[in-house]
Amino acid sequence: MVGYLLAFVFLLASANGDTISRIINGSPTTIASHPHQISLQRYTTSSGGYWYHTCGGSIVRSKWVVTAAHCVEGSSASTLQVVLTNGFLSDPNRKSYAVRRVVMHPNYNVGSGAYPHDIALLELTSDADLSGTNKAIELATTGENFDRQTCEISGWGHTVTGTQPNKQIPDQLQETNGVIMTNSECTSSWGTNYAGSVHICINNRNTGTCQGDSGGPMVCFRGTTPVLAGVTSWGVSGCGTTYPSVYARVSTYRSWLDTTMGI
Structure with a gap:
């Protein structure tokens, strides 16, 4: 349980390019999909x-x-x-x-x-x-649970990890997906930084979100209906994909x- 020792950052972009912002290892997509x-x-x-x-x-x-x-x-x-x-x-x-x-x-x-x-x-x-x-998009209902479901994340931003200067936000929307982790799994990664009542996290499988993707959607499915399950919040500093990205749990706030x- 070493996650709490790591620096973590909000996932928003700045005007001067000092921070990085992207869907890591994602794919270009269209607004029709999101x-x-x-x-x-x-x-x-x-x-x-x-x-x-x-x-x-x-x-x-x-x-x-x-x-x-x-x-x-x-x-x-x-x-x-x-x-x-x-x-x-x-x-x-x-x-x-x-x-x-x-x-x-x-x-x-x-x-x-x-x-x-x-x-x-x-x-x-x-x-x-x-x-x-x-x-x-529909909102998750109070208490709705998406554990183990494969869900989608999307946003605009850089497509590589690291802290290189002068990165540019890509013009085209990016997407990736991952499996929703249980609260115990998220706590194992993040320790006391993770609070299951208000947070939800995703196994990104070498993909993920970073600065500039903040506030964006994590979309799960109720049958075939897309549902806003999470709001992109924070992750590990440098935006590596070893640790899961963390989202605000929408069902808590319905x-x-x-x-x-x-x-």
Whole structure:
């Protein structure tokens, strides 16, 4: 049980390229395979001002997006936008939506384990256009369990491990999959950093998530129906694939999510 001795990091990207961001050893994919996937972008005043991809997220209602709390911590709504694409960040027909409200879980980073309650909702100023390929995804229900199921993760970012400078986020969405581990297995890897009531982790089999993928979806299946089971949160520093990536357990937060969205 040595996992707790390792440095671990949030999985978001920066504007200056100081951090790495990618699906490790993943494959290019299309938005048709992940129609709920969005790019969460932040505005910087550097170089005259521009928007840049910083995290992922998932459309769960036409006006609501789920992401990680650490992706929006300290950010005002006016500095964030949600972008729907065809799977390419350069999509000339991409649609950008302003954020009206940022709602972080009230217990974010409070309690046992590393970065517990790392989940947030973004309310858009207008309904996202879901008439085409982009679609909302169902949320895991309270107590729903996906142990041993093969689930999918997706995001934009670098495709190699390490800390090399000047990496570029790839234009095309990347995907991989892995098997959901039991709480005891995750604890064996991460020790007391892992809290099974709020975390879920995945056996990435030499693939995984890293900075820039934060807030993005881990999708499992209820029969043939895709379900948002996890929100990408944190992993080992340097983003190696020896240790499992950790996600916020959506089933724990279903009641809070519904209440916040007024459902």
